[in-house]
Amino acid sequence: MRAEDKAQLEDVAGVMGEVAGQLGLQPPAVSFDVVPAEVMYEIAAYHFPDRFPHWTHGQSYHRQKTGYDHGLQRIYELVVNTEPCHAYLMETNSLTSQKLVIAHVLGHADFFRRNVFFSKSNRFMHTAAAAHAEAINKIEKEHGLEKVEQTLDAALALAMHVDPAREFFRQKSMAEYEEERLRPPDEPTMDYDDIWFMQGKPRKTPDRRRKIPPEPERDLLRFLGESSSILDEWQRDVLAMVGEEYRYFYPNMRTKIMNEGYAAFWHERIMEHPNTRLSPDELIEFQQMHSSVISQGHTFALNPYGVGYKVWKDIEKRWEEPEEEKTWYGESTKRAGGEGLKKVFEVAADYRDSEFLRLFLTEPLVEELDLYEYKFEGDKQKRQGNWVVQQAPWEELRDGLANHLMGLEVPAIAVVDGDFEGRNELLLSHDAGSDLVPLDFDYARRTLGLIHSLWGKPVHLDTIKDDKHLRLTCNDGKAVDVKPF
Amino acid sequence: MNEKDTTFRFFINAEPWDLHSGRARRDIARHDQRVRETLRGNLSDIVSNEDIVTSDGQKIIRVPIRGLELPRFRFDPYDEKHYGQGNEGTKDNGQTQPGTILGKTGEGSGNQAGHEPGTDVYEAEFTVDDILEMMFEDLALPDIEERGRDQLVKSSLEYTTVRKTGPWANLDSRRTLIEAYKRNAKMGKPGWDIDETQDLRFKSWEEKLDPQTNAVIFAMRDVSGSMGDHEAYLARTFFTWMVRFLRKQYSGVDIAFITCHTEAQEVDEQTFFHLSGSGGTRMGSAYQKALEIIDNRYNPSSWNIYPYLFSDGYNWDDEACVLLVKKLLDVSNQVGYGEVNHYGHWDGDHSFGQDGQSWAPLGALYDRTFRSDERFVMSQFGAKEDVWPGLKQFLRKRHEVLATA
Numbered sequence: 001m002r003a004e005d006k007a008q009l010e011d012v013a014g015v016m017g018e019v020a021g022q023l024g025l026q027p028p029a030v031s032f033d034v035v036p037a038e039v040m041y042e043i044a045a046y047h048f049p050d051r052f053p054h055w056t057h058g059q060s061y062h063r064q065k066t067g068y069d070h071g072l073q074r075i076y077e078l079v080v081n082t083e084p085c086h087a088y089l090m091e092t093n094s095l096t097s098q099k100l101v102i103a104h105v106l107g108h109a110d111f112f113r114r115n116v117f118f119s120k121s122n123r124f125m126h127t128a129a130a131a132h133a134e135a136i137n138k139i140e141k142e143h144g145l146e147k148v149e150q151t152l153d154a155a156l157a158l159a160m161h162v163d164p165a166r167e168f169f170r171q172k173s174m175a176e177y178e179e180e181r182l183r184p185p186d187e188p189t190m191d192y193d194d195i196w197f198m199q200g201k202p203r204k205t206p207d208r209r210r211k212i213p214p215e216p217e218r219d220l221l222r223f224l225g226e227s228s229s230i231l232d233e234w235q236r237d238v239l240a241m242v243g244e245e246y247r248y249f250y251p252n253m254r255t256k257i258m259n260e261g262y263a264a265f266w267h268e269r270i271m272e273h274p275n276t277r278l279s280p281d282e283l284i285e286f287q288q289m290h291s292s293v294i295s296q297g298h299t300f301a302l303n304p305y306g307v308g309y310k311v312w313k314d315i316e317k318r319w320e321e322p323e324e325e326k327t328w329y330g331e332s333t334k335r336a337g338g339e340g341l342k343k344v345f346e347v348a349a350d351y352r353d354s355e356f357l358r359l360f361l362t363e364p365l366v367e368e369l370d371l372y373e374y375k376f377e378g379d380k381q382k383r384q385g386n387w388v389v390q391q392a393p394w395e396e397l398r399d400g401l402a403n404h405l406m407g408l409e410v411p412a413i414a415v416v417d418g419d420f421e422g423r424n425e426l427l428l429s430h431d432a433g434s435d436l437v438p439l440d441f442d443y444a445r446r447t448l449g450l451i452h453s454l455w456g457k458p459v460h461l462d463t464i465k466d467d468k469h470l471r472l473t474c475n476d477g478k479a480v481d482v483k484p485f
Numbered sequence: 486m487n488e489k490d491t492t493f494r495f496f497i498n499a500e501p502w503d504l505h506s507g508r509a510r511r512d513i514a515r516h517d518q519r520v521r522e523t524l525r526g527n528l529s530d531i532v533s534n535e536d537i538v539t540s541d542g543q544k545i546i547r548v549p550i551r552g553l554e555l556p557r558f559r560f561d562p563y564d565e566k567h568y569g570q571g572n573e574g575t576k577d578n579g580q581t582q583p584g585t586i587l588g589k590t591g592e593g594s595g596n597q598a599g600h601e602p603g604t605d606v607y608e609a610e611f612t613v614d615d616i617l618e619m620m621f622e623d624l625a626l627p628d629i630e631e632r633g634r635d636q637l638v639k640s641s642l643e644y645t646t647v648r649k650t651g652p653w654a655n656l657d658s659r660r661t662l663i664e665a666y667k668r669n670a671k672m673g674k675p676g677w678d679i680d681e682t683q684d685l686r687f688k689s690w691e692e693k694l695d696p697q698t699n700a701v702i703f704a705m706r707d708v709s710g711s712m713g714d715h716e717a718y719l720a721r722t723f724f725t726w727m728v729r730f731l732r733k734q735y736s737g738v739d740i741a742f743i744t745c746h747t748e749a750q751e752v753d754e755q756t757f758f759h760l761s762g763s764g765g766t767r768m769g770s771a772y773q774k775a776l777e778i779i780d781n782r783y784n785p786s787s788w789n790i791y792p793y794l795f796s797d798g799y800n801w802d803d804e805a806c807v808l809l810v811k812k813l814l815d816v817s818n819q820v821g822y823g824e825v826n827h828y829g830h831w832d833g834d835h836s837f838g839q840d841g842q843s844w845a846p847l848g849a850l851y852d853r854t855f856r857s858d859e860r861f862v863m864s865q866f867g868a869k870e871d872v873w874p875g876l877k878q879f880l881r882k883r884h885e886v887l888a889t890a
Contacts, residue, residue: 001499009497017493029494035502042509050508056555058516061509084496106493149515157557297570299587300601307570370571372581376563376590376602383563383590387601390566391583401568411558430558437560440603446556 001034008095009034013102019273020106024341025266027109029084032102036091040075041065043088047249048080050130052241053137054152077101081112081252083123096285099278103270107263114348115258117251120167125248132241139234151235154450155242160410161220162243164250177214212418216429219243220451223415229424230456239454253408254352261308262348264294265316268309297370300387307369311360312344319343354406357398366394373397411435413461425458426451432464439463441472441482448474520609523553525619532620532876533722533869547608548616562603617729624730624880642690651687660686699737700789700818702727703775706757707796707825709746709766716825719866720795721758723823726876727793735789741778745771747801751778768794768847769802772809776816785816793821793879795866798845806847807854814860821879822863824848 013032020027035043043049045061064075076093080086087105089098112118122128140148217223225231225239252259270276271286278286294306318325320340327333347356373392378385392400412431420427428451430439444461452459452474461472462485471485524531531548571581588601647660662677665684669676679685704724706717724740731738742757743749746764749771775792783790792813800806813820824845844852848863855861864875 006497006499013495013497017495021493027493031496031498033498039502045509053512055512055515055519058509058512061513062516153555157555160557296572299572300569302568302570367580370581372569373566374569374587375566380563386589387587389581389583389585389587400566404568409560411560413558437565440559440561443556443559447558450556
């Protein structure tokens with residue numbers, strides 16, 4: 001970068017930072033890099049400047065690049081939640097784009113520090129990721145590319161099955177589970193004990209059997225890494241590294257709409273602030289870019305920038321200059337007003353996408369944003385048919401969307417028994433009752449094959465499809481049987 | 486959050502990033518390799534893809550690649566609600582209305598704005614020649630003495646030698662400089678001075694003699710009442726690839742089309758693939774016709790001969806066919822029989838071959854008679870997906886033939 005370009009960006013960032021501060025934002029320190037397109041795709045594909053090698057990163061790079069080459073998408077910036085935050089700006093951005101992008105980055109950076117779901121994130125994850133990359137390179141030299149790739153394939157297939165709340169809640173230790181298991185049943189000692197027996201229910205005697213895992217375990221990656229008897233130490237390391245990285249990514253995925261919307265909400269404020277001193281031409285260029293970022297939906301998916309932005313604007317308006325609203329009980333109510341930004345900051349601190357939309361997506365917004373529910377109609381076996389927009393009351397749409405975002409499309413699958421029928425087989429169970437959607441069996445088959453490669457013994461998965469209880473069993477790492485049970 | 490310090494701190498890094506680029510190269514290469522591996526696994530889809538069957542070698546086609554995506558547990562995309570947001574493409578007077586069709590399955594990836602749910606179909610771009618290349622890694626001609634080696638000779642030029650004289654245009658400057666340096670060094674003063682009388686070196690060519698070999702395929706098809714469009718398409722797909730394959734092996738490939746019900750006739754390509762069925766079935770006439778054409782036009786001493794018959798295997802003169810196939814085997818490199826059938830429509834007079842495979846009467850007889858003759862190949866074609874396994878069956882690599890023998 002030329003010295004005068006650097007000086008210019010320094011001026012811009014200084015002014016933007018000052019305006020952001022006046023508006024109430026408190027972004028942490030940000031380290032900006034201006035990078036060529038190729039580097040941008042790399043960081044977009046790897047998420048960190050330095051990360052372990054895997055072919056899926058090559059796939060992701062390819063997608064970024066073809067998207068860009070075909071003019072479908074353009075990355076202006078990337079921000080990584082680290083200490084300081086790292087922001088990457090595209091070299092080819094015009095000066096006005098750079099200003100917009102810096103303002104946008106300030107919004108993201110503020111959000112990272114404000115939102116509770118990021119409060120336990122490892123802000124040195126870029127360093128950790130680089131260390132993982134180095135470790136995996138070393139493992140590759142020792143054990144060969146092929147074995148490492150197979151292990152990474154399996155680990156990445158399960159990478160969403162980690163416990164995103166692990167940093168928030170204390171885990172019971174094995175000793176505590178043992179103590180609970182071995183503790184003799186309580187004798188009735190209190191005066192009110194008889195209340196518990198009023199309906200003639202016998203006191204529950206705890207299961208004395210030692211179970212593996214002691215409770216159903218949703219963190220498949222951790223369970224396999226810690227409890228499989230066939231893995232080499234380096235494989236356990238690989239699983240742990242992948243788990244650590246994905247736990248770090250979880251808050252990003254859970255707040256995508258809020259975070260992008262929040263950044264758009266603030267970049268507009270900052271850019272239009274008089275102290276930013278944009279020229280009329282720059283203002284017009286900015287407004288064109290801004291409206292193209294927030295306006296269009298993606299047909300098969302929401303535009304997180306647009307949806308988030310509109311909901312934030314609406315929250316601000318409803319708390320700043322409130323109109324009469326109906327409560328959940330149908331009573332008329334009106335807020336005091338003048339608390340728009342206060343509410344915005346409050347929501348930014350405490351919510352994630354699912355609750356954000358469940359509470360703040362209103363009927364007029366659903367209409368304005370043109371949100372809809374759609375389904376496949378046609379021959380499911382042959383997968384020939386149409387994607388058709390469904391008739392759905394707006395509340396149903398809102399709740400469905402919120403549920404969709406809550407689970408991040410990851411089926412609720414837990415290890416229930418690591419010593420199934422005393423044969424050291426693995427029994428997984430899909431909580432179809434809460435997911436309400438059947439699994440994709442084709443994908444489940446292939447995933448079970450990968451789990452088998454980590455477990456080394458038959459792997460079973462119980463689920464429900466079309467009201468039938470089915471057990472998928474992978475005995476040899478290849479074929480999977482499906483049987484009713 | 487820290488409430489006191491509100492000054493925004495930042496750094497602009499000016500180090501060049503160009504050196505950093507290229508880190509993804511290894512993963513991109515590995516991904517490409519996996520695309521190719523997956524494509525090889527998908528060949529049976531691709532081989533029967535109509536666009537590819539009918540296109541020429543240079544055309545770039547987008548090939549859907551299934552199963553490349555890393556698997557994971559996911560919900561059935563065809564059984565689940567999804568959420569979308571309108572854009573100009575879907576909006577009709579402002580709001581997207583219930584009942585609007587957002588897209589047909591399989592089209593979503595072409596949509597500019599987004600991707601249809603659940604598609605793990607990755608589209609890679611290949612030329613038909615690329616695909617042929619991949620197919621041929623799995624295919625080989627039966628190991629048979631090739632005919633016509635001495636008949637025709639084709640020559641090509643290859644630069645293989647170096648001479649001290651030649652046209653200036655062929656000057657090999659690198660070698661010339663090396664010679665000059667060596668000579669100067671020998672004289673005790675290393676340097677690049679060129680002595681035009683001693684140092685010049687010219688590239689020179691040799692004429693390469695390639696034996697030209699020719700092959701003829703007899704594409705024979707049963708057009709009796711029981712054979713319809715579907716069968717015609719299977720035969721067409723098969724012969725298209727067979728011709729492409731043989732063109733790679735031989736410098737000249739002829740193809741003779743013969744249709745047959747009770748009488749056989751030689752027809753043009755158009756008629757061959759579009760004639761629909763009528764009448765009874767006497768396949769012997771097709772073989773006879775082929776032998777007749779061989780007598781007239783394709784001397785077995787200079788032509789490699791590949792007769793293939795497609796029939797449903799319900800025929801009036803099975804015994805005669807066996808005799809004629811024996812005759813054909815004497816003059817041919819390989820004789821093939823493709824039994825076209827619709828799975829699920831077997832009737833009572835099917836018999837089972839030695840490997841438990843169920844054949845129609847003609848196929849069953851062939852199976853018994855020619856089982857030990859590796860120049861006779863047979864395969865069943867029920868659906869488009871069978872074309873690729875059928876081709877592989879007919880054009881097995883030598884070691885595989887031995888392994889299964």
